[in-house]
Structures are given as structure tokens and as C-alpha cells.
Amino acid sequence: MKQYIKTDEWNIIEEGFVPHYNKISESIFSLGNGRMGQRANFEEAYSGETLQGNYVAGVYYPDKTRVGWWKNGYPEYFAKVLNAANWIGIDIRIGDEVLDLHHAKVSSFSRVLNMKEGYLQRSFTATMKSGKEVRVTATRFCSIADDEACAIRYSITPLNFDSEAVITGYIDGDIRNQDANYDEKFWESVYSHAEGNSAYLVLRTRKTGFDVCTGQQLFILQDGQPVSIQPVQREKYVGGSAVAVLSRNQETIIFKYAANLSSENHAREALAGNCRLVLERAAAKGFESMLKEQAAAWARKWEESDIVIEGDAAAQQAIRFNIFQLNQTYTGEDARLNIGPKGFTGEKYGGSTYWDTEAYCLPFYLATAGQQVARNLLVYRYKHLEKAIENAVKLGFSNGAALYPMVTINGEECHNEWEITFEEIHRNAAIAFAIFNYIRYTGDEAYLAEYGLEVLIGIARFWAQRVNWSHAREQYVMLGVTGPNEYENNVNNNWYTNTMAAWCLQYATEALQQVVATNPERYEAILQKTALDVKKETGQWQHVIKHMYYPEDEQLGIFLQQDGYMDKDQTLVKDLDPAQRPLNQKWSWDRILRSCYIKQADVLQGLYFLEDRYDQDTIRRNFDFYEPRTVHESSLSPCVHAILAARLGDEQRAYEFYLRTSRLDLDDYNNDTEDGLHITSMAGTWMSVVEGFAGMRVRGGQLQFSPFLPGKWQSFAFNIRFRGNVLKVKAGKHGVNIENHSGGDITVLIYGEPCEVAAGATVQLKHGNLVN
CATH class of the missing domain: 2.70.98.40 (Glycoside hydrolase, family 65, N-terminal domain)
Structure with a gap:
């Protein structure tokens, strides 16, 4: 970790020329x-x-x-x-x-x-x-x-x-x-x-x-x-x-x-x-x-899009740097464009699109820009649907099954590491979840009929063909995959992949029901275009959902990352010699694959996406088990852990993960900033504050907040766009303020209690009571 950047709330400052740091600085000071x-x-x-x-x-x-x-x-x-x-x-x-x-x-x-x-x-x-x-x-x-x-x-x-x-x-x-x-x-x-x-x-x-x-x-x-x-x-x-x-x-x-x-x-x-x-x-x-x-x-x-943090200049500088780079990278004005993991700051990852966009970037643009900006990110994938179907055909799938690429610019798969190209198929689930997340947030139900349903059908068909029936278990299994944790390749029954596959099948079924009810003419056109046999195919989808196998350890009360995970040596990260880190620069790949160490959230990624399904104790048990085994050597890792830690009320770990994700490039945590900035993980930094410390969620069409204040902060504040409304939320030591900068009234939930905020008004929640 390097700390040569001076702390300033609005500026990134380097004083003195150190040639050894020059390529790092070339990344940090990039413009776009x-x-x-x-x-x-x-x-x-x-x-x-x-x-x-x-x-x-x-x-x-x-x-x-x-x-x-x-x-x-x-x-x-x-x-x-x-x-x-x-x-x-x-x-x-x-x-x-x-x-x-x-x-x-x-x-x-x-x-x-x-x-x-x-x-x-x-x-x-x-x-x-x-x-x-x-x-x-x-x-x-x-x-x-x-x-x-x-x-x-x-x-x-x-x-x-x-x-x-x-x-x-x-x-x-x-x-x-x-x-x-x-x-x-x-x-x-x-x-x-x-x-x-x-x-x-x-x-x-x-x-x-x-x-x-x-x-x-x-x-x-x-x-x-x-x-x-x-x-x-x-x-x-x-x-x-x-x-x-x-x-x-x-x-x-x-x-x-x-x-x-x-x-x-x-x-x-x-x-x-x-x-x-x-x-x-x-x-x-x-x-x-x-x-x-x-x-x-x-x-x-x-x-x-600004987030204002009082009382912690390093945290303030970091979040603004991340927001600044996100706004430099993508404006949403052109649906042909997307977001590469390095944006315009380096050559690594080819400037191509990964599942990072749907899993991490979409929430930022949903809340900080006009609705069309986030919609264009989804339209980008819709326009690549035929290519996704072609990609699936190359791997032996048929009947309109769609496998979106791990890496692409024009919709065609261009990643060539077998354990990623062929096996990291969970990326399909991120595309489907993004459709769900967009509609949940915006209320734009028409998107399903216009674009979303066709994509969901292609993805559902892929999952229905990718599973196979295990006579030994009398359940469906998923063999030979790589989950979000890329330090495990070619595993069987990755819990996250199995869980998200079943979720996709269910969501596709529900989407069909919704479109037939709201736009029957478009529904018929989609059935004709996709040649979908609704009764036969959705019947198969439901059979898979009902009989999917999920690895668990009942004694520990956790979901197993994949079959055989507990066969590994379970030495925790804290007990590793620091000189051995980062593993991807110090260990052979064989040694990494045989270890229990996790590159980024895997089971925890599923708990983050589908948290409504799981109670607090289930999330806590899995978090307490997997986080100590996670080396966070993916830039995408700390943000998910920060959000879950915040939900669990673990202020210390939530703050530590926030600092790590927000200052990942400024302090060169992973010794790789010289290759370019981690643009897509920067969106995760925004999520760490808004979904983590502020507890923002959308439930039943309503915006919800459950803020808590990190100990070093005096307050934090941010603006949110939501269904035509613009709100400013400020959480401080004395309460939570909600300012409605819109022309209409809105009701939000604060700590589970309904709070009506009139147009142009400010409401404060103080010690559990609403006051003007």
C-alpha cells in the first residue's frame, strides 16, 4: 500500500516527482x-x-x-x-x-x-x-x-x-x-x-x-x-x-x-x-x-452525484475521486457504449464490458442520473442478444439459449481463458438481475415487454440446459463451473451459481405472466419471435427450481461455496504470513486452487443480491465464516463486504471495507493501479455508502433508509433520484434529514417507519420521532 497522495476534499495532489510511481500517477490523474x-x-x-x-x-x-x-x-x-x-x-x-x-x-x-x-x-x-x-x-x-x-x-x-x-x-x-x-x-x-x-x-x-x-x-x-x-x-x-x-x-x-x-x-x-x-x-x-x-x-x-462526508477528509477525498472517475467514464448518452473495468485509464481488460456493469455500476447510475442512462446499459445487452445466442450455440446449446459473454465489445465472447470463458457462466444471472433491479428501482414495467422479456427467455433456456439431473441425489446439479471466486475453477455446484440460476428461471416465469397481463399483443409477438412453448418450457423451469441442489453445511449453518469446500485446509487469512500476500503474485495457481482462500464475495454475493430471502442470523453466520477466508484480491470484493457488514451493524468492519474499496487506487492497495484504475469497483464504493451506511433499499416500490454513522464521521449526505423525485438525505449525530427537491410528495421508510415528505419540504427523524 502506498500513501503518497495528499489528503484534500476536492483535489488529488501529488507533491514531488518519484519516477517509480509515475505509471501509478498516470492512472490516478487520468481525464475523460x-x-x-x-x-x-x-x-x-x-x-x-x-x-x-x-x-x-x-x-x-x-x-x-x-x-x-x-x-x-x-x-x-x-x-x-x-x-x-x-x-x-x-x-x-x-x-x-x-x-x-x-x-x-x-x-x-x-x-x-x-x-x-x-x-x-x-x-x-x-x-x-x-x-x-x-x-x-x-x-x-x-x-x-x-x-x-x-x-x-x-x-x-x-x-x-x-x-x-x-x-x-x-x-x-x-x-x-x-x-x-x-x-x-x-x-x-x-x-x-x-x-x-x-x-x-x-x-x-x-x-x-x-x-x-x-x-x-x-x-x-x-x-x-x-x-x-x-x-x-x-x-x-x-x-x-x-x-x-x-x-x-x-x-x-x-x-x-x-x-x-x-x-x-x-x-x-x-x-x-x-x-x-x-x-x-x-x-x-x-x-x-x-x-x-x-x-x-x-x-x-x-x-x-456528490456525497458529502464531514469529519473524515480521507474518506471524503476517496468517495469524490470514485464518483469523479465514474462520471468521466460513462454518461449514458450512447447505448452503443458501456463501461470497461479500467474505463479510459489503461489497457488491461481491453476496455471491454464485463458483468461488473450490471452487478456494480447500474445502481450508481440509477440513483444519480436520468432514467435513460441506466436504461441504455440494459439496452446495450438487449442489442447483443442474438450474439449471446450465437455464443451459446458455439458451446453446444440450442433452442435460443443465450449465454452472454464474459468479455465483449460487440456482443461476441472474446475472453480466452477456459475456466472463465466456458465456466464463469454466473455472468448470465447478473444480466437478468439487472433487469429486475432496474424495474424495481424505476417502476418502468414497460421495459419487460419492450426489451427485457426476450433476454430473460434466452437466459432461462440456457440455465434449463446447463443443469443436469443427478440420479444419485435426485436433484438438478451444475457441474464444472467457476463462481465469482476465481480462485476456484471447474467446481461442482457453486452455491451462488445454482441459486442465481434458479432465481433467473423463476423471474423469467413471473415476467411472462406480467407481460401477458399488461401487454398481450406484445406477449404474442415475443412468443412467435422466440418460438417459446410456454407450458412445456416453463414447466421444465419449475421442475428445475423445485429440485435444484444447494450445497450446505448444516452443522455450521452455512451455504457451502461448492461441493468439497470443507475438504480444504481452513487456515484463516489472518494466520497467513503477510509476506505471502497478495496470493496472485506470490503463489502458484495450483496452490491457490487447492486453498480455501476466496478472491471476492461468492456466497456473500448471492446474499447481497437476494438478501430479502435470508434472515439476519443466516447472513451473519455466512459472513462470519467466509469473510475471514477472503483475501479481497479482486477490486470488486470490499464493497459487498462493506454493505453486508453495515446491515449486520458491524461498524468497524464496514468502515474498514469502505476505506479499502474507496482508496483502492489512491493508495494502490493491490499493487496494480499502474495498469489503470478500477472503474467498475468505484461504483461499489458509492454502494458502500448509500446501500451500506445509509441502508438504502427499494421494497414494494418504496424507498427505504436505515442510516448509521461511522464513528469518525460527523455526518454524510447524498442526493438520490427515484421515480421522478430528487431527495437529499443527510445522516448526522442528531438524526436523519430528508429534503424533497421535487414537485410532488413522496413517502419513504426510515428505520421501517413511513415518513411523508411534501414537495419542497424537509423532514427530520430525531431519536425515532419525526420533527419538522
């Missing part, structure tokens, strides 16, 4: 706007350790699968969101020296991510090998007010010399992904043009044929006067260059406006022209006006 993202690479040249990263949403490459031994059913490729053209580049050559912090003595280094207003600022003083000393300040942002535009203000001041310098602002398209399976370059040049202070580069992805135009307009000012810029152009590289005399203590200011436009949103023949229009609009506004627009747009984001 839902349409594109940029790691916190330096504008000037840097020959030290770095992971260059600029990403454009929806643009990917099918990198040919590389495995040691091919197995039937493996996908042909791994889809990867690509490292795109580098638009931030500003080379500074002073005399015969290039400004490069890897070869300079760096002092007064500061990097600040201003989360309130959405920009990154970096400043430093560098002494070059010649002894020349310069001071640099750079500010940049990806606009969320104009999501195809970015801007940089870069200033350089010589402190002890006068010298001629060459300043070049450029776009470099000769880039590669560090994780390319065969060290390929994925881009081909289509068009390039540089003229005056403008430059444009159009690149096309090989195989998939996406075109992306990256453009810039460059301005260099000394004493307010422009410096003449000459165009620069070569293969996959365009820019503008100027010769300027740098005078001691005179600031030279560089403004660089950049844009990324893709053929996903523009006709190919119009890309360069439209890119020019975006840049002209940005330059006409100017940097300061664009920055004000950015601050105003972020103010609206924070009004919707």
Missing part, C-alpha cells in the same frame, strides 16, 4: 468525458517508464487470440479499445537539449487533479544537464460540455538563461498497445494534413475499419503576441513548430486545442471537415471560456 479518455502522460517528452494512453470510446481492434493450447470454443480474438493517436504532445527543445524529466533534475513538482472543476494541473522546475533551469505549468482537460474537444494551456519560463528554443505541438499516430498479443500496430494512415497552426490526422483500425480523426490548433504567445508556426508532417505524424527566443523570467504560453472524432458518429468523408469545425469552435471560445464551461458542467454533475 465519456467519449474519450487520456492517461496523465506528460505533454513534453519523457523517456522514463510510462504507459501512453489515449482512448476513443467504441473504437476497438480484434487482437488475435494467443494461447498455449487451443480448445474448441475459444474465441478467435480479444477485443481491445485501442491506444489512439497521442494528441497531447508538446516537444520543447532548448538549444540542443530536449526537455525530458527522465534526464533532468526535478524540483517543486506538483500534480493536482481538480475534481470540482474537472481539470489536471501540473507544475515543476527542471534543471537540465546544461544547468539551464525552467519552470513549467500545464493545465488540461477533456471537455464534458463539448465532448469531442480537449484543451491544454502549457507555459514555460526560463529562470537562469536566454536561449533560442524550438517548440513543437504534434499529433503522433505511430503508436501501439503495450498489450498487443503479437506486437502489432493496429492503425493505418488514411489522411494527414498540416497547415499553419492546424493539423489533422485520420487513422483507420485494421480489420474493424473504424476511422478516427485527431486534430489540433496550436497558438504560441510571448508578451501576448503570437509566434509564427510552421506546419510539420510525416508518416502518421502532424503538427506545428515554432522557433522562439526564451528570455529569462519571460513566460511563453502555448495553447493547444485538440479534438477526436470517430466514424461511429460522423460520415468518413466528413471527419476532417467536422474536426476542423470542432477546433474552430474551441479556439473561438478560448481556453478560459472552455474552462468555465467545464466547471459549470461539473457543477451540474456534482449536484446530482
